[in-house]
Amino acid sequence: MKEIKPKKCAVCGEEFVPFRTTQRVCGTTCAISFGKSNIQKQNAKAWQKEKKVRKEKLKTHKDFLKDLEKLVNEFIRIRDKDQPCISCGATAGNYTMSAGHYFPVGSYGNVRFDEDNIHGQCWFNCNKNKHGNLAEYTLMLPGRIGNERFEQLQVRAKQTTLKMSIPEIKEKIEYYRKKIKEMKSDEVWG
Known part of the structure; x- marks a missing residue:
């Protein structure tokens, strides 16, 4: 099996050896905050779309x-x-x-x-x-x-x-x- 190289944690920036090649964070606390940040990004995108629709509905003929x-x-x-x-x-x-x-x-x-x-x-x-x-x-x-x-x-x-x-x-x-x-x-x- 191929050796897994150390990575930098996407949240805290610390170097760690991942268990899987797709692992992006070093531990549980970083995983929780990484998940929250993704949810916040998704919520922000959803709000931008909703805001665009609302603005469109408020537009007048002028x-x-x-x-x-x-x-x-x-x-x-x-x-x-x-x-x-x-x-x-x-x-x-x-x-x-x-x-x-x-x-x-x-x-x-x-x-x-x-x-x-x-x-x-x-x-x-x-x-x-x-x-x-x-x-x-x-x-x-x-x-x-x-x-x-x-x-x-x-x-x-x-x-x-x-x-x-x-x-x-x-x-x-x-x-x-x-x-x-x-x-x-x-x-x-x-």
Whole structure:
């Protein structure tokens, strides 16, 4: 039979010669505290899962819309990472990018998540200081998406407001999570 080598106890750190190769602790007291720590870890994991479910149940329609907006904006930043700023043309990589909306979210909620309405824009100069720099955005947008899509966007923006149910929002959240994951994996392997 093969000789069993000494091990360090998983609890107290003392060196001991185990009876079996799978033994992880030196004695009964360490075994009891090791068992308690495993139970505590399992309880902590179970609590984290339960807490996540409880938080999900407490979310309002507005909370789900905020979650969706964060994901859509992240998608836009990834999609347009190599593009210059839609308004001022600042070179990609030389500015902090934000997801700039052509039609503002507050006034035109029905195109809030429309990918033709949102483009990479330099955060400090155009989005923050120039409030979207819409004069330049108007000139550059048809070149980026084409005149036909630009005209369709203008029509969609003036239609009734977008009403999405929570299940529809959740569906879109999953859609954008999947798209972001695919784009990030393409970056790694591409």
